[in-house]
Each structure stands twice: as structure tokens, then as C-alpha cells.
Amino acid sequence: MKRHRRRRTLAPYLFLAPSLLCVSLFVLLPFLDAVRRSFYSAMSGQFVGLQNYRTVLHNAAFRLAVGNTLRFTLLCIPVLVALALLLALLLQAAKDERGVYKTTFLAPLAIPVASIVLLWKVAFHQNGMLNSLLSHFGVQPVDWLQTDWAFLVLVLSYLWKNTGYDMVLWLSGLQNISPALYEAAQVDGANARQRFFKITLPCLLPELFTISVLSLLNSFKVFREAYLIGGDYPHDSIYLLQHLFSNWFTSLDVDKMCAAATLVALAVLLLIFAMQAAWGRKENR
Structure with missing residues (x-):
């Protein structure tokens, strides 16, 4: 019996071992090395303490990239989460054609990034479709x-590509809510608004945390679109942290890049922990 219990205890860890080993080798150890390098000079290899962090925090390009990334994140994530939830609710009501709509909204995930960027360039270039349409109303062409x-x-590109993915996650949460709760609420005289705020939203709190974290992580992947649209040095409004890291990597500013990466990773981890604590308090109420 003891041997059987021991096997059952070890079984999950044995299945997780290959993934944990790969994550440790290719993610955790390189990140720890980057943290170590952030305290040393890349040229001399001497220990410089917090000098690299002070240099990064006083760097104008870093402040611009942080501001744009924060603005992008704070605007896109609430809009994306709310829009995906609205579409999921509408799709939940359309039971007969749910598969068709779900495939339609997931189609942007299957389109290569280069094709998406080409579409935006055709639409928004100085000689593109939007300017061609506006020229009929006497508007001068704008690049x-x-x-x-x-x-x-860039915001529209992110929303267009990720809304379908979040919508499917919301749908999975909606389908786990027991219809008996809604039937009992209707019997008690609750209207649609009351059922949404008293039943739907409280039951979707776990999905809300997961979707918010995934949306936050996916927001960092928008660099591909921004890079293909504007290159290494795009317009200041879309100069993101990923541009900064790419440019510092090209110029071999390893010490500044490691310090900035450590600061960004720490900020993201603190944000995720804060969100988890907030969601935990909400669920315990």
C-alpha cells in the first residue's frame, strides 16, 4: 500500500519533469543569468551594483517605451476583456450557429503576422484604401x-487578433454555469441585468483572472506587428519596450538590456500577484 501511494504521489511530478526541465534550462536559468549580468559592466565585467538600473531609469528611450507599453496595456486589456465577454454572451444565445461564429472569430489567429501587417499597410498607407475613401470627402491624404x-x-490590430481567443475562454466559463441558477433567479423575479451581475459575473471570476493574465502576456507579442509596420525605430507613439530591447541587443548594450528586463519582469510578476490577491479576496466574499 505504501509503495502504491508513493507511486501515485510521484506520478504527477514524473509527467511534469520534462516540461520543468526544459523551462529551467531555457527560461529560468537564462533569466537568472540576466539578473546577475544586470549588476555587472558588460565591457569590463566589474561589479557596478545598481549603476545599470540608474542608467536605465534615466534613459529617455526607456521612459518612452514604458509609457507607450503601459498606455497600450491599460487601454487594450479592459477593452479586449469586455468585448470578448460581450461576444461570448451573444454567441451563447446563438446556439444553432455557434460553430460558424466561433470559427469566424478565431480566423485571425490562423493568419500570419506578415499578412496582417500587409493588410494594415494597404488600408492605412498614404496611398492606401482609407485615404482613397476619404479623398471623396475632400480630406487630404495622411500617412x-x-x-x-x-x-x-496597433490597438485595432491587437483587438482584432485576440478577441476570438478570449471569447472562446469566456464561452468555456459560461458553459460551466448551471442553468438551474438562472431558472431559480427567474422564478424569484430577477431580470436579465440582475442575473448577469448576481450570477454570471461572480461565477466567471476565475476565468476573468486567467483571461486577464493571458491578455497581459499576449499584449507583449504585439511587437511583431509594430516592428513590421515601423521597423527598429517606428513612430514615437508605437515605440514599445520590445523595440528598446531589440535595439539594445543590436548595439550589444547587454548590461542595460539585462537591467531593463529584470525591472519589467519584476513589474509583471508584481502585477500578476496583485491581481491574484484581488481575485482571491473577491472569491472569498
Whole structure:
């Protein structure tokens, strides 16, 4: 019996061992090495303490990239989560054609990034479709990707590509809510608004945390679109942290890059832990 219990205890760890080994070798150990390098000079190898961090925090490009990344994240994630939830609720009601709509909204995930960028360039270039349409109303052509409007183009690109993915996650949560709860609420006279705020949202709190974290992590992947649209040095409105890291890597500013990466990783971890603590308090109420 003891041997059987021991096998049952060890079985999950044996299945997880290959993944944990790969994550440790290719993610955790390189990150720890980057943290170590952030305290040393890349040229001399001497220990410099917090000097690299002070250099990064006083760097104008770093502050610009952090500001744009925060603005992008704070705007996109709430809009994405709310829009995906709205579509999931509508799709939940359309039971007969749910598969067709689900496939339609997931289609952007299957389109290569290069094709998406080409589509945005055709639409928003100075000689593109949008300017061609606006010229009929007497509007002068604008190179949208080289103005502050480039930020809005990037936001639309992120929402268009990720809404379907979040919508499917919301749908899985909605399908786990027992219909008996809604039937009992209707019998008690609760209207649609009351059922949504008293039943649907409380039951979706675990999915809300997961979707918010995944949306946060996916927001860092938008660099591909921004890079293909504007290159290494795009318009200031879409100059993100990923551009900064790419440029520092090209110029071999390893010490600054490691310090900045450590700061960003620490900020993301603290944000995720804060979200987890907030969700835990909500679930315990």
C-alpha cells in the first residue's frame, strides 16, 4: 500500500519533469543569468551594483517605451476583456450557429503576422484604401502609420487578433454555469441585468483572472506587428519596450538590456500577484 501511494504521489511530478526541465534550462536559468549580468559592466565585467538600473531609469528611450507599453496595456486589456465577454454572451444565445461564429472569430489567429501587417499597410498607407475613401470627402491624404494614429492602428490590430481567443475562454466559463441558477433567479423575479451581475459575473471570476493574465502576456507579442509596420525605430507613439530591447541587443548594450528586463519582469510578476490577491479576496466574499 505504501509503495502504491508513493507511486501515485510521484506520478504527477514524473509527467511534469520534462516540461520543468526544459523551462529551467531555457527560461529560468537564462533569466537568472540576466539578473546577475544586470549588476555587472558588460565591457569590463566589474561589479557596478545598481549603476545599470540608474542608467536605465534615466534613459529617455526607456521612459518612452514604458509609457507607450503601459498606455497600450491599460487601454487594450479592459477593452479586449469586455468585448470578448460581450461576444461570448451573444454567441451563447446563438446556439444553432455557434460553430460558424466561433470559427469566424478565431480566423485571425490562423493568419500570419506578415499578412496582417500587409493588410494594415494597404488600408492605412498614404496611398492606401482609407485615404482613397476619404479623398471623396475632400480630406487630404495622411500617412496614418507615421502619425499618432499609428497607436490606434496597433490597438485595432491587437483587438482584432485576440478577441476570438478570449471569447472562446469566456464561452468555456459560461458553459460551466448551471442553468438551474438562472431558472431559480427567474422564478424569484430577477431580470436579465440582475442575473448577469448576481450570477454570471461572480461565477466567471476565475476565468476573468486567467483571461486577464493571458491578455497581459499576449499584449507583449504585439511587437511583431509594430516592428513590421515601423521597423527598429517606428513612430514615437508605437515605440514599445520590445523595440528598446531589440535595439539594445543590436548595439550589444547587454548590461542595460539585462537591467531593463529584470525591472519589467519584476513589474509583471508584481502585477500578476496583485491581481491574484484581488481575485482571491473577491472569491472569498
